Amino acid sequence: MxxxxxxxxxxxxxxxxxxxxxxxxxxxxxxxxxxxxxxxxxxxxxxxxxxxxxxxxxxxxxxxxxxxxxxxxxxxxxxxxQHNIATHNVKSISKLCRLVQSAHDANSVEKIQVYEMGKISFLIHPN
Incomplete structure (x- = not known):
């Protein structure tokens, strides 16, 4: 073996x-x-x-x-x-928290966009 x-x-x-x-x-x-x-x-x-x-x-x-x-x-x-994943638009802290929890639970990377000071993209990586 x-x-x-x-x-x-x-x-x-x-x-x-x-x-x-x-x-x-x-x-x-x-x-x-x-x-x-x-x-x-x-x-x-x-x-x-x-x-x-x-x-x-x-x-x-x-x-x-x-x-x-x-x-x-x-x-x-x-x-x-492949640059082919969904982008989540985040307009509230509660949505951000849900996405962070989802990424953690699924051991996945999530792409988000925040619009507070213009459109800024981020990736949420579980640690």
């Missing part, structure tokens, strides 16, 4: 290091397939890390690095990088 994990992680690391498309694999035909493939790779990396250094894995969890990695592999983030 650990030998397979090491091989999988090494091959994935090589693809990343050589700037190859990491989402490509036999059978990956849709965006959802690609996201599932990447989430599977994250899972395998975490399994190997748990075997090699559980304390390092706990450190990644504590600093929410794992959460961020999984958030990067979502359809919402793909749309954001």
């Amino acid at each position: 650990s030998r397979i994990l090491v091989k999988t992680v090494r091959e994935f690391r090589n693809r990343v290091s050589h700037h190859e498309p990491v989402w490509k694999k036999y059978g990956v035909e849709t965006e959802i397939d690609a996201i599932e493939h990447l989430r599977d790779k994250i899972s395998k990396i975490l399994q190997l890390l748990e075997l090699v250094s559980p304390e390092k894995k706990r450190l990644l969890e504590k600093n929410k690095i794992i959460e961020r990695a999984y958030r990067a592999c979502t359809l919402g983030e793909l749309r954001r990088f």
Whole structure:
């Protein structure tokens, strides 16, 4: 089992290091397939890390690095990088609070526009 994990992680690391498309694999035909493939790779990396250094894995969890990695592999983030996400117009503190809570609960990034001193855009990133 650990030998397979090491091989999988090494091959994935090589693809990343050589700037190859990491989402490509036999059978990956849709965006959802690609996201599932990447989430599977994250899972395998975490399994190997748990075997090699559980304390390092706990450190990644504590600093929410794992959460961020999984958030990067979502359809919402793909749309954001394609500049194709909804913008929420914020005209009240209560709406801003709801959007912040929504971003936190869904572990997603939300784009907002505030009009207090002209139109200003922001991204809400959960930490």
